[in-house]
Amino acid sequence: MRKKAMSLLLIAVLVFANITAVFADSTYTVKTGDVLWKIAEANQLTWQQLAEVNQLKSPHLIYPGQILKLDGTTAEAVSSASGTTKAAPKAPATAASLKRGDLTGEGKGVHGNIQVAVTMEGKAIKGIQILWQDETPGVGDIAIKQISDEIIKHQSVAVDTVAGATISSKGILAAVTQALGKAGVNLADYQKKPQKSAAAGTLIEKQADVVIVGGGGAGLAAAVSAHQNGAKVLVLEKMPKVGGNTIISGAAFNAVDPKRQVPLGIEDSIEKHYTQTIEGGDKLGKPEMVRTLVEKAYPTLEWLESLGMKFKADIFTVLGALWPRTHKPVEPLGTGYINTHMNYIKAHSNDIEIMLNTKATELIVEDGRVVGVKAESADGSVTARASKGVVVATGGFGANIEMRDKYNKKWPALTTIKTTNHPGATGDGLFMAEKAGANLIGLEEIQLLPMGDPVTGSLSGNIEQGVENRIFVNKDGNRFVDEGARRDVMTKALFEQKDSFMWVILDKHSYPTGSTKNNFNETIDQLIAEGRAFKGDTLEDLAKQIGVSPENLVKAVAEFNTAVEKGGPDAYGRTLFADKIDTAPFYAGARVPTVHHTMGGIEINTSAQVLDKAGKIIPGLYAAGETTGGIHGSNRLGGNALPDTQVFGKIAGESAASGK
Numbered sequence: 001m002r003k004k005a006m007s008l009l010l011i012a013v014l015v016f017a018n019i020t021a022v023f024a025d026s027t028y029t030v031k032t033g034d035v036l037w038k039i040a041e042a043n044q045l046t047w048q049q050l051a052e053v054n055q056l057k058s059p060h061l062i063y064p065g066q067i068l069k070l071d072g073t074t075a076e077a078v079s080s081a082s083g084t085t086k087a088a089p090k091a092p093a094t095a096a097s098l099k100r101g102d103l104t105g106e107g108k109g110v111h112g113n114i115q116v117a118v119t120m121e122g123k124a125i126k127g128i129q130i131l132w133q134d135e136t137p138g139v140g141d142i143a144i145k146q147i148s149d150e151i152i153k154h155q156s157v158a159v160d161t162v163a164g165a166t167i168s169s170k171g172i173l174a175a176v177t178q179a180l181g182k183a184g185v186n187l188a189d190y191q192k193k194p195q196k197s198a199a200a201g202t203l204i205e206k207q208a209d210v211v212i213v214g215g216g217g218a219g220l221a222a223a224v225s226a227h228q229n230g231a232k233v234l235v236l237e238k239m240p241k242v243g244g245n246t247i248i249s250g251a252a253f254n255a256v257d258p259k260r261q262v263p264l265g266i267e268d269s270i271e272k273h274y275t276q277t278i279e280g281g282d283k284l285g286k287p288e289m290v291r292t293l294v295e296k297a298y299p300t301l302e303w304l305e306s307l308g309m310k311f312k313a314d315i316f317t318v319l320g321a322l323w324p325r326t327h328k329p330v331e332p333l334g335t336g337y338i339n340t341h342m343n344y345i346k347a348h349s350n351d352i353e354i355m356l357n358t359k360a361t362e363l364i365v366e367d368g369r370v371v372g373v374k375a376e377s378a379d380g381s382v383t384a385r386a387s388k389g390v391v392v393a394t395g396g397f398g399a400n401i402e403m404r405d406k407y408n409k410k411w412p413a414l415t416t417i418k419t420t421n422h423p424g425a426t427g428d429g430l431f432m433a434e435k436a437g438a439n440l441i442g443l444e445e446i447q448l449l450p451m452g453d454p455v456t457g458s459l460s461g462n463i464e465q466g467v468e469n470r471i472f473v474n475k476d477g478n479r480f481v482d483e484g485a486r487r488d489v490m491t492k493a494l495f496e497q498k499d500s501f502m503w504v505i506l507d508k509h510s511y512p513t514g515s516t517k518n519n520f521n522e523t524i525d526q527l528i529a530e531g532r533a534f535k536g537d538t539l540e541d542l543a544k545q546i547g548v549s550p551e552n553l554v555k556a557v558a559e560f561n562t563a564v565e566k567g568g569p570d571a572y573g574r575t576l577f578a579d580k581i582d583t584a585p586f587y588a589g590a591r592v593p594t595v596h597h598t599m600g601g602i603e604i605n606t607s608a609q610v611l612d613k614a615g616k617i618i619p620g621l622y623a624a625g626e627t628t629g630g631i632h633g634s635n636r637l638g639g640n641a642l643p644d645t646q647v648f649g650k651i652a653g654e655s656a657a658s659g660k
C-alpha cells in the first residue's frame, strides 16, 4: 500500500517536473494461455507499451514463465518474478511529454478507458493528446482522431459521434469533458451544439439517370455497367476515397472456369458450385439468386477482363471456399477491381461523376417510386435526383458494433471482437432502404473468420496460401478442426480453444523463397522481421519459438502427412490436401476470431430490384453487394462475395439504366 502510494506520488512529481519516469518495480510472470493484450488490459497498459518495454519481437511471442516488466518504462532489467499482476501506472510512457497545465481525463471505450490530456490556453482548448487507447484499429481509433479534431475546431464536446463507433466516440467525449472539469471553466460553455457552417447550409442539386450510393466494388461495377447501357451516372461515396471493403479484400473470386481449371486437372461444374453455396449456407440462400451468382460468375470475370483486369493462371482454394475454383487478380489485394472500374470511369468522366466525402442519408420517394437520394457533404446538403434509378451499394455492417450486437444470435458477445472491415462498413444502406419500404432479411447471419490478426483483427499477416497446404494448431500444439471446413465451423472450433487462439503451420511448399508473398502482398521475410510470423529449420525449433509442445506439433504434422499420403478424410474429416508439411523451413503465424462479413441485408430479385415486405418490386430502387441478403444464407463461402458484388453490381447497373 505504502509502496503504491509512493509510486503514485513519484508519478505526480515526474509528470509535473516534465522528466522521464525511471522506475521498474512491477512485473508479471506469464502463465500458460496468457496473451499479451489481456495482460496489458489487466494492467491498464497498451500491448504496444508492454511489447516495447520488454523488447518483444512480436506481441505473440510470450511464453509461460517469462517475466514481463509492467511499468511501461525502459528502466533496468527485471531480476525477480512476482508471479502476480500488480497495478501499473497509467500510460507512464507518455508522462514525460505532459506539460504543466495539461489536464487529464478518462472515458470508457470498447477496450478499456480512453485517457487524454487536454491543453488549454486561457479558455481555449488548444490540444488533445491521447495518452492511452486500445480501440478497434481502423474504426474506434479513427473516431477518436476525428472527434478530437472536431472538439478543437468547434470548442465543444457536443459534437456528433461517429457512426459505427459510438462507444469509442462517447469515450473520448467523456474523457475530454472530465479533463475540462478540472480546468475550473464553465462546462456549459463547451456543451453547446456547434452551429452548422455556412457550407453545410448550401444546397447542392444534382441530376443523373442513375444515382449510386457507395463507391466500393458493387457500386463501381454498377456505375460502369449503367454507363455501358447508356446512362449518365452519379456515385455518392461517404469516405474520402473509393474502394470500401473491396479494395482491402484478399480479392479471391470463385468461378467455374474450365479454361484455367481443366489444365490443372481440377474437375468442377456450375452444379457443384451451386450445391456447395446452397449447402454451405444451410439452404438459407434463395435458389434463384444463388443460381444467378454461380452461372454469371465466369461471364462476369470475362467482363472484368474485357475492361482490362488481369487474373492469374493459377486456381486455388481460399479459406472456406470448399473447392479449388478461386481466382486471384494480378494486382495486389482488391485494387484490381477498383482500378479497373476507376480507369473506365476516368475515361468517361463526362458521363460519370463521383462525389467523395458525401454521405447519403435518405432515399427520395415520390408516388411510390425512388427518384433520388439526399446526402450531406462538407460543401453542403446534396439532393441527387435520378431519372431512371437509384442503386444502393453501401456494403455490410461488420464495423458497426451496435448493429452486430443487436443482431448477433449465434456467437459469443461480439462487442470486443475486432473486425477485418473498413470503418465505413456501418450498414447505412439498410436503414435508408428499409425506410423506403425494403424488406431486410437474414441480418443475424454474421460471419466470423478464424483468421484475424490477434492485435488488429485484420487479415493482413495471414500466412496461409490456400487451404490444402496448412494446418491449425492450438496453444498446446494440437490440431482441433478440419481446416478445409466451413468458416463458421472453423471459427466455432477456435472459440473453444484456449484464449480462442491458434497457429497456422505450413512449410516451404507455401513459401518457396523468403520473398514469396501472401494474399495480402506481404513477403514471408517481412512478416518474420516484424515478428508476425516465425520460421524454424525443424518443427521442434519452430515449436520452441512459438511456445507450443514440440512433441504435439511433430505428432500433429506427422498425422497430417499420413492423411496426405492416403488422400482420404482424416480424423477431423478433412478432405482437401495437396503437399505434405515436410520441407524446411517451417513457418507459424498466430490467428484469432474476427468479424468479417454480414450475409443479411436488403432483399433483391435476380434483376437486382429491391423487394418490399410483400415481395413486390419497389420501382426505381436497386441494390447490390454486401448490403443485400438472401444469397449466402447462414455462411458465405470464401471467394463468393466478390463475384456477388460484380455479378449483381453489373446487373444492378443494367437494370437501373433501363429503368425497369
Ligand SMILES: Cc1cc2nc3c(=O)[nH]c(=O)nc-3n(C[C@H](O)[C@H](O)[C@H](O)COP(=O)(O)OP(=O)(O)OC[C@H]3O[C@@H](n4cnc5c(N)ncnc54)[C@H](O)[C@@H]3O)c2cc1C
Residues within 6 Å of the ligand: 213, 214, 215, 216, 217, 218, 219, 236, 237, 238, 239, 241, 242, 243, 244, 245, 246, 247, 248, 249, 250, 251, 252, 253, 254, 318, 358, 359, 360, 361, 393, 394, 395, 396, 420, 421, 422, 424, 425, 426, 427, 428, 429, 459, 596, 597, 624, 625, 626, 627, 638, 639, 640, 641, 642, 643, 645
Ligand atoms: C479484409 C477483407 C478481405 C476480404 N477478402 C475477400 C476475398 O478474398 N474474396 C471475397 O469474395 N470476399 C472477400 N471479402 C468480402 C468482400 O470484400 C466484400 O463483401 C465486398 O468487397 C463488399 O463489396 P461492396 O461493394 O458490397 O461494399 P464495399 O466495397 O465495402 O463498398 C461500400 C461502399 O459504400 C460506402 N458507403 C457506405 N455507406 C455510405 C453512405 N451512407 N453514403 C455513401 N457511401 C457509403 C462505403 O464507404 C464503401 O466505400 C473480404 C472482406 C474483407 C473486409
